[in-house]
Amino acid sequence: MKKLFRKELREEMKAALIGIVILTGILVQVYKNCTGHGIGSGEAVQPLMSPALHREAAWFCAVFGAVLGWLQIRAEKHPDLWAFLVHRPMTRTRILGAKIAAGLCLYALAAGLPLLGLLIMVLTPGHVAAPFEWPMTFPLAAIFLLGGVFYFVGMLTGVRQARWYGSRGFGVGPAIFAAMTVFICQEFWQAVLFVAIFGGILALAVWGSFQSVGCYRNQPMPGKLALTAAFVATATLLIGMGIIGLNNLLVPESRSFAWSDYVMTTNGIIYKVSHSQIGDPEIVGLDGKPLLDDKTGRQMKLQEFDRHSAPSQGVLSRFVRQNEWNESYMDNQRFFIPWRVADKTFWYLKRDGCLAGYDGITRRLVATLKPGGNSGGFILPEQPHGNQFNSYVLDQKWILASFTTVYLVDFENRAIQPIFIVTNDDRIGGYNYDSLSQRAVVVTRQAIYLLDFDGRVEWSVPYQPSYPSYPRISVFFLEPTNRFAVEFYPDREANETSGGTMPTRIEWLVSGKGISKILDLPKLPKSTQPNHNNLPVQELACLFLPPAFPIAFAFSGDLERNLIWLAFIPAILCGIVGWQLVRRFSFAARAQMGWVVFLLLFGIPGLLTFLSVQEWPARESCQNCKKLRVVDREKCPHCGADFAPPEKNGTEIFAPLTAD
Amino acid sequence: MSEQRVIQTRGLTRYFGQKCAVRDLNLDVPRGCVFAFLGRNGSGKTTTIRMLLGLLAPTRGTATVLGCDSRALTPEVRARIGYLTEEHQEYGWMSLREAADFQSAFYPRWNEKIFRGVIDHFGLKTRERIKDLSRGQRAGVCLALTLAPDPELLVLDDPALGLDPVARRSLVESMIYLTRRSDRTIFFSSHNLADVERVADYIAVLDYSVLRACCPLETFRTSVQEVRLRFSGALPALPKIPGLLQAFRTEHELRVTCVHYDSTTEQALRNLSPESMEKLPLGLEDAFISYLGERGEKSFILADAEVQS
Numbered sequence: 001m002k003k004l005f006r007k008e009l010r011e012e013m014k015a016a017l018i019g020i021v022i023l024t025g026i027l028v029q030v031y032k033n034c035t036g037h038g039i040g041s042g043e044a045v046q047p048l049m050s051p052a053l054h055r056e057a058a059w060f061c062a063v064f065g066a067v068l069g070w071l072q073i074r075a076e077k078h079p080d081l082w083a084f085l086v087h088r089p090m091t092r093t094r095i096l097g098a099k100i101a102a103g104l105c106l107y108a109l110a111a112g113l114p115l116l117g118l119l120i121m122v123l124t125p126g127h128v129a130a131p132f133e134w135p136m137t138f139p140l141a142a143i144f145l146l147g148g149v150f151y152f153v154g155m156l157t158g159v160r161q162a163r164w165y166g167s168r169g170f171g172v173g174p175a176i177f178a179a180m181t182v183f184i185c186q187e188f189w190q191a192v193l194f195v196a197i198f199g200g201i202l203a204l205a206v207w208g209s210f211q212s213v214g215c216y217r218n219q220p221m222p223g224k225l226a227l228t229a230a231f232v233a234t235a236t237l238l239i240g241m242g243i244i245g246l247n248n249l250l251v252p253e254s255r256s257f258a259w260s261d262y263v264m265t266t267n268g269i270i271y272k273v274s275h276s277q278i279g280d281p282e283i284v285g286l287d288g289k290p291l292l293d294d295k296t297g298r299q300m301k302l303q304e305f306d307r308h309s310a311p312s313q314g315v316l317s318r319f320v321r322q323n324e325w326n327e328s329y330m331d332n333q334r335f336f337i338p339w340r341v342a343d344k345t346f347w348y349l350k351r352d353g354c355l356a357g358y359d360g361i362t363r364r365l366v367a368t369l370k371p372g373g374n375s376g377g378f379i380l381p382e383q384p385h386g387n388q389f390n391s392y393v394l395d396q397k398w399i400l401a402s403f404t405t406v407y408l409v410d411f412e413n414r415a416i417q418p419i420f421i422v423t424n425d426d427r428i429g430g431y432n433y434d435s436l437s438q439r440a441v442v443v444t445r446q447a448i449y450l451l452d453f454d455g456r457v458e459w460s461v462p463y464q465p466s467y468p469s470y471p472r473i474s475v476f477f478l479e480p481t482n483r484f485a486v487e488f489y490p491d492r493e494a495n496e497t498s499g500g501t502m503p504t505r506i507e508w509l510v511s512g513k514g515i516s517k518i519l520d521l522p523k524l525p526k527s528t529q530p531n532h533n534n535l536p537v538q539e540l541a542c543l544f545l546p547p548a549f550p551i552a553f554a555f556s557g558d559l560e561r562n563l564i565w566l567a568f569i570p571a572i573l574c575g576i577v578g579w580q581l582v583r584r585f586s587f588a589a590r591a592q593m594g595w596v597v598f599l600l601l602f603g604i605p606g607l608l609t610f611l612s613v614q615e616w617p618a619r620e621s622c623q624n625c626k627k628l629r630v631v632d633r634e635k636c637p638h639c640g641a642d643f644a645p646p647e648k649n650g651t652e653i654f655a656p657l658t659a660d
Numbered sequence: 661m662s663e664q665r666v667i668q669t670r671g672l673t674r675y676f677g678q679k680c681a682v683r684d685l686n687l688d689v690p691r692g693c694v695f696a697f698l699g700r701n702g703s704g705k706t707t708t709i710r711m712l713l714g715l716l717a718p719t720r721g722t723a724t725v726l727g728c729d730s731r732a733l734t735p736e737v738r739a740r741i742g743y744l745t746e747e748h749q750e751y752g753w754m755s756l757r758e759a760a761d762f763q764s765a766f767y768p769r770w771n772e773k774i775f776r777g778v779i780d781h782f783g784l785k786t787r788e789r790i791k792d793l794s795r796g797q798r799a800g801v802c803l804a805l806t807l808a809p810d811p812e813l814l815v816l817d818d819p820a821l822g823l824d825p826v827a828r829r830s831l832v833e834s835m836i837y838l839t840r841r842s843d844r845t846i847f848f849s850s851h852n853l854a855d856v857e858r859v860a861d862y863i864a865v866l867d868y869s870v871l872r873a874c875c876p877l878e879t880f881r882t883s884v885q886e887v888r889l890r891f892s893g894a895l896p897a898l899p900k901i902p903g904l905l906q907a908f909r910t911e912h913e914l915r916v917t918c919v920h921y922d923s924t925t926e927q928a929l930r931n932l933s934p935e936s937m938e939k940l941p942l943g944l945e946d947a948f949i950s951y952l953g954e955r956g957e958k959s960f961i962l963a964d965a966e967v968q969s
Contacts, residue, residue: 003765007751080745083715088766089739218717218731617719618678631675632719643671643720646683646870650903651919651951653883655875657690657862 001090001098008102011075012068019064019110026056027118035128035363045346046130048122049332054139054183061111061147062179068110069154072103077158082213096210100203103151111147115140125365129346129358131336138188139330145195146182149175152202156230159206161214167612171205171227173234174198188329198233201226216613217632224613228598231612232546235605239544247537259527264487265308266479268508270521273302286522310476310485313441317429317471318379319403337380340398342411353377355400357414367414371402378402381431397453399433399440406431406442408453419455429467441475448473448486459511461486469494469502482511542566546602567603574599574607585616586630586637666691666813666845667712671721674707681707683869684721689847689862696856696877697849699866700952705849706746708866709817712847713743726813739767742811746818746849748802752791756784756801760808767809778804778834782827796827803834816848820855832858853945867952877944884947885921889914889934896932901925905950915940917950 027047034047047053076085086092119137121127156171181194208223209215216224260274263283271291274282281302283291293300327334336348336356344360345367354377357367370377378400398409404427406420422428426444433440438453445467450458463473465488472489486509490502503520510516538559542550547567553559578599582592599606617632624641635642667689674682682704689695699705710716712723714733723730728737750759756779764770779786782800784793790801799819806814820828832855850856856863856877863880865873873880884905891912898907903919914934918925921939929937942950 003762007762010753011751078747078749079710079715080747080749081751083710083713083743083745084749086715087713087738087741087743088763089735090766091735212717213715215717618675618680631673631680634671634720643673643684649872651872651905653865653873653875653880653919655879657688657693657874657876 001094004090004095004098005102008072008099009106012071012103012106015068015071016106016110019060019068019107020113023057023060023064023111023114024117026060027053027114030056031118031121045338046122046128046132046136046332046336047118048132048136048140049330049335051330054143054330057115057140058143058146058179058182061143062150062175064110065107065147065150066154066157066175068103068107069151069156070158071154072099073155073158092211093207096207100155100206103155104148107147107151111144115144126363129360129363131348131350131356131358133335135188135329136332136335142182142188142191142195142329145192145199146175146179149178149195149199149202152199152206155206156202156209156227159209159214162612167231170231170234170612171202173232173237174201174230176237177233183330184328186326186328191329201229201233205230215615217615227613228609231609232602232605235608235612236546236549238608239605240541243537243540243544257528260524262504262521262524263305264310264312264476264478264485264506265305266310267308268310268476268478268483268485270506270519271305272524273305274525310478312474312476312487313432313434313439314472314474315430315432315441315443317443317467317473319427319429319445319467320379340411345411347411349378349380349400353379353402355409355416369409369414369416371405371407371416371418376403378407379428379430381433397435397438399431399453401428401431401442403427406440406451406455408455419453420449420451420457430473437477441473443473448475450475450484459484459509459514461507461509461515465490465502465505470505478508484509484511538563539566543570544604546605547571548601571600571603574603577607578610581610585619586633664691665689667695667723667725667847669708669712669721669723672708672711672718672723673720674704674711674716675719680869682711682866685866685871687864687871687874689845691845692843693861694846694859695848696860696863697847697866698851698853698856698863698948699849701851703866704869705866706817709743709815709847709849713741713815739769739809740812742806742809742814744802744806744814744816744819746821748795748798750790750798750802750805753789755787755789757786759790759801759805760786763805763808769810771808771810774810775804775808777837778807781830781834796823796830799823799827799831803831807834812844814844814846814848816846818849818851820850820852828852828855853943853948857944865948865951873951880951881942881944881947883919883921884917884942884951885919885925886915886917886940886942886946886950887921887929888938888940889916889929889932890936890938891932892935899928899931901928906953917942919951 030050030053031047033052034045034050076082086095088095118140122132153169153171153175157169160168160171162168162170175198178195178198181198182191185191185194204222204226208219208227211220211223212218216227219227258274258276260272262270263273264270269285271283271285274284280299283300283302283305285291291300291305292298293304332338334351336350339347339349339355341347341360345357346360348356348358350356353370355369356365357369358364359366379402381399381401398411400407400409400416404422405418406428407416408419409416420442422444423446426446429443429445431440431442439458440451440453442449442451443463445463447460447463449460452458468491470488470490472491474487474489476485476487478484486507488505488507490504495502500523503523506519506521507515508517541553542559542563543566545567550559550564550567554561554564575596579592579596582595587595595610599610602609617630619628619630621627622629622636622639622641623644624636625639627636627638629636629638665688667687669685669687672682672685672687673680685704685708697705697708707716711718712725712730714730717731725733726737726740728734733741751762754762760772760775764772778800782797782804784797784800790798793801803819806816819831823831846859860877862875863873863877864871865880875883891914895909895912895914898914898916901916901918902925903921904916905919906917908915914932916929
């Protein structure tokens with residue numbers, strides 16, 4: 001086995017070296033993009049968490065893995081060389097084992113070495129001006145493992161006896177599903193689990209196909225099952241993509257999109273603005289009268305109306321820290337948020353609530369700011385979703401808050417100064433601020449505060465209706481400047497559950513005088529979504545996907561239940577077609593039953609799979625009963641007769657052969 | 661299966677799509693013989709060999725090799741079988757030494773002397789790379805790698821294909837050398853009947869996927885008989901003759917080749933009233949060509965010749 005292993009290493013080493021060069025080039029490019037431009041580049045400065053790196057590494061690993069697997073089989077595809085390989089005192093399982101071990105080593109070399117190089121660069125201080133935690137390596141680890149799944153796709157494609165324009169590449173489905181799960185899964189272990197499942201199916205299919213030189217007929221049962229599962233996945237994927245593609249390509253966007261919302265003007269009046277795809281938005285007061293333009297006397301245009309809308313600051317109360325947001329393991333916000341760049345220092349808000357500053361020149365950690373006491377670190381202000389490195393700190397002041405204290409951040413001296421502390425029984429759930437006006441909205445469990453940057457409370461109102469029913473708060477800055485309005489917006493899900501009985505509440509107040517007016521806004525008409533579904537997508541999905549999918553969708557509420565019956569029509573038709581075929585080709589009784597049940601369960605993708613995996617034997621007329629019989633059965637399935645021996649032509653020469 | 665039968669097939673059949681490559685092959689190869697497997701191109705020889713070695717699954721029927729079902733040859737049985745493929749494919753990047761080291765790792769009975777002997781016989785050096793060798797030299801390397809494990813059964817698929825006469829002679833000599841061991845069996849396919857005549861004990865002939873002959877070499881040679889009939893006048897029409905393979909007319913002469921020549925055949929020919937009738941000696945090559953050649957009557961002179969058969 002060692003010799004075979006070494007032979008495989010020697011044969012494909014060239015491919016591995018080419019892979020190293022390509023991936024190194026990709027990584028260098030992405031590394032430069034992440035760290036080269038620095039301030040204002042818009043890139044995540046931690047390369048390990050760069051979406052561009054994830055995307056390009058995934059492409060490389062998938063393509064290289066598949067090519068390597070295919071090359072390893074292709075090298076011995078010539079029947080004589082194949083014979084030279086397998087005709088030796090070794091089981092085919094061990095021969096394949098040696099091939100796979102060598103292939104995976106080469107893959108690890110080609111993909112792993114450059115990635116390891118990147119990791120060493122990231123770990124070495126002075127290269128990357130961004131925080132590092134070991135779980136940041138998980139995305140690349142998952143992508144690296146994904147390449148292994150594609151490696152088996154390449155092998156399966158190489159070993160199968162099928163046409164390229166037919167089902168030769170049909171092993172790719174499970175690998176695509178694995179790729180989807182790697183990028184969709186919330187947690188690393190989930191991604192690894194799916195990679196292991198899909199990779200295991202493909203490895204088993206490769207093993208089975210290798211035993212039978214790519215044929216289905218003589219495979220061991222686990223190989224047959226794995227190959228069938230892989231093909232069902234591919235057929236389902238192809239059909240699903242076909243339906244989505246048709247829907248996107250053929251159907252123009254519907255013009256039925258309509259929605260409305262409330263807008264407050266600087267003088268504190270609320271208007272309902274109704275948008276639709278056709279015509280100008282309609283702006284009416286709460287009394288239903290259209291808003292007229294004073295200059296023209298006609299209905300006011302939205303552009304003009306926007307000039308009168310009041311500036312606002314919104315806060316979404318969460319009462320959780322950043323590390324509790326449950327971002328995906330592939331998202332850098334799980335670990336840190338690029339916060340601000342000040343004097344060539346990159347400031348990150350890390351998931352432990354600490355503000356970390358990295359020097360943009362030396363790329364080393366230069367400062368760490370953390371609130372004292374038991375406040376548990378900073379919580380994130382409202383606005384920074386995504387990379388904030390495009391924002392420069394000039395002379396503005398910046399605010400951060402813990403659960404108990406609001407701080408003014410002094411970037412110059414790398415210090416924080418507490419400006420507001422909540423009472424012992426209270427807790428900050430969210431905040432927002434405007435550096436130009438130097439005012440901050442702070443939402444606690446008990447109240448909503450408007451502060452200035454010296455920590456003076458301009459006003460406060462009780463947080464009523466309270467969290468969690470009303471998590472979103474907006475403060476409108478009206479004219480004259482001592483007038484404000486506070487909007488309490490209900491939680492969408494809770495509102496839908498209650499049947500829309502939670503109105504949006506507005507409270508008007510005057511600074512120093514308190515609340516002057518409270519109003520619950522009337523329920524807005526339900527918005528109509530853009531309807532792309534002129535193609536009956538749900539019906540098509542029922543017809544063309546395995547019946548299990550529509551049934552699952554119906555029970556999860558994603559599909560109308562009365563459409564379930566549609567799923568059974570193709571399943572039954574496929575079952576009938578399959579029954580005809582298994583009878584026609586005289587399958588064994590167990591195989592007949594198995595395939596029919598399979599077709600009933602998997603419908604059209606099942607039929608595609610059935611047609612793809614099976615080899616259909618020739619049929620000849622039985623000399624006894626004259627009916628067509630398959631040539632791969634010893635006895636005629638109709639009359640039980642044996643095959644007649646070849647017809648004699650009178651020139652036969654047979655004589656006994658005696659052993660010496 | 662009897663211990664005396666090294667290869668045994670029963671109803672062995674293989675289809676490729678709708679085409680039947682081998683039909684109902686029943687074959688018994690005794691131990692310790694040299695067995696030639698003959699037939700025209702596409703008659704199913706290589707397919708049969710691949711089925712025997714479990715490289716191709718039969719559509720129906722069975723084959724046993726050294727007592728083991730060919731579809732599940734164990735590593736132990738494979739170690740006892742040497743197989744030389746027709747195109748002499750090897751890992752071209754290996755040197756002869758590397759190839760020997762590679763192959764010897766799998767075979768506990770690897771005999772370096774045999775390897776060296778064959779390599780020397782072909783005038784090769786162990787440091788040469790296989791990809792740099794000529795076709796004949798590659799055949800020598802393949803033969804060395806096949807013989808060195810000291811196999812009990814040697815399966816050679818047209819080993820002389822594409823070789824020049826010298827290389828072919830070297831190959832045959834190596835085979836003769838190998839047959840010195842009494843319990844060794846050689847099963848080989850070939851188109852070169854001179855080689856077959858030199859080494860084979862038995863032959864089997866496939867004709868359009870069907871086994872038509874399986875017998876000792878001498879039996880085959882004597883079963884195919886050519887007879888020359890001379891006529892003073894016009895040649896008579898040929899009657900229906902059992903076992904007729906070919907008839908060739910000239911102006912006053914008729915040459916008839918048939919199998920199973922016996923008194924009935926002779927009487928049928930005498931009924932044509934020839935002036936003289938003479939049996940001609942037939943070599944294996946002529947016999948084989950007549951046996952597998954185009955059947956019926958041929959003439960360069962009498963365009964309107966009739967054949968009653």
